[in-house]
Amino acid sequence: MNKLRQVPIFTIEGTSFLVDVHKQVLRQTNDQDNEISFINNMQDHGTFYRLLYDPDEKCSAEDLIDQSRVKVIDIPPLTELDPEGMSVRYGIPENRLKGKTDFEVIVDQDWLKERQNGVLPRINIAGEEFTIDLRLQELRHTKYFFPVISLKSFELTTDGEYYQAFYHPAMKQVVSIDPKLTEFPESIIQIRLPNELGLDPVATARRYGVDENDLLRRYPPKKDLQAAVIPLADTGLPALIRQNREQLQKEHAEIARRIRPPHWPHF
Secondary structure, eight states: OOOOOOOOEEEETTEEEEEETTTTEEEETTOTTOEEETTTSEEEOSSOEEEEEETTTTEEOSOSSSTTTOEEEEEOOHHHHOHHHHHHHHTOOGGGTTTOOHHHHHSOHHHHHHHHTTOOOEEEETTEEEEEETTTTEEEETTTOOSEEEGGGSEEOTTSSEEEEEEETTTTEEEOOOTTOOSOOTTOEEEEEEOHHHHOHHHHHHHHTOOHHHHHHHSOOOSSEEOEEEOGGGSSHHHHHHHHHHHHHHHHHHHHHHHSOSSOOOO
16 A cells, blocks of 8 residues: 655745645645745746745735735745655656746647647547637647638536536537427537636736736646546536426427317217
8 A cells, every 4th residue: 555645845034834736835834835936936036936024924925015924935845745645646756846937837838839830739529630729719629621610609617617518529509408308308418628727827927918827827727738638427407408398398298288178978
């Protein structure tokens, strides 16, 4: 049986913090709700992070107004704080982490170079490859350039993390579902894609005018994007079909009641 890995601890002004490479935070050992984010609360200088730290509150400070209390702390990169964790998290051997910044480890540099050279990212949808063009808000078939799927035809999930739609793989198009259907539609699946941040963080950063590197750190790009296929049984369709069947039965019963004679004749 593999032993649980001991998470490294980093101490700041006498207070110990766990190093969490997954969330990219330092978490106070005796107060798990107290986190200091490498992204939100520190300045990334490549070979180290700079943190304005309030020892009394044991958290990051906004500025250096109270210099008698706020301390400037330099934090080593995650690749030094927890090389084993970073190796496991990003699939890079520990010996190849040396000399790399956290950004170079977290963000696929080959993907980024291609993207900055104008190569648009791609996603596999039901076995077909589509090119992602957020500027035009569309997905284009990579090989044939047609059909084109508008991202506006997708709905966002309630948590805002995914695009979701019913899809006809043969037609390669998003389709609408008849709200009165009483059977599962044939040849239709539901697909789920990442939202804009997951599809193309570079284009998203440019579109909304935010720092590109910051967004890439938060939402590292994935080279082999693939749309998830959701079984229709796990969608809202079973409930809709059941509701429609019940309504249809009520309507039939009402029609039968109306056409039935008030009294059957006696013979």
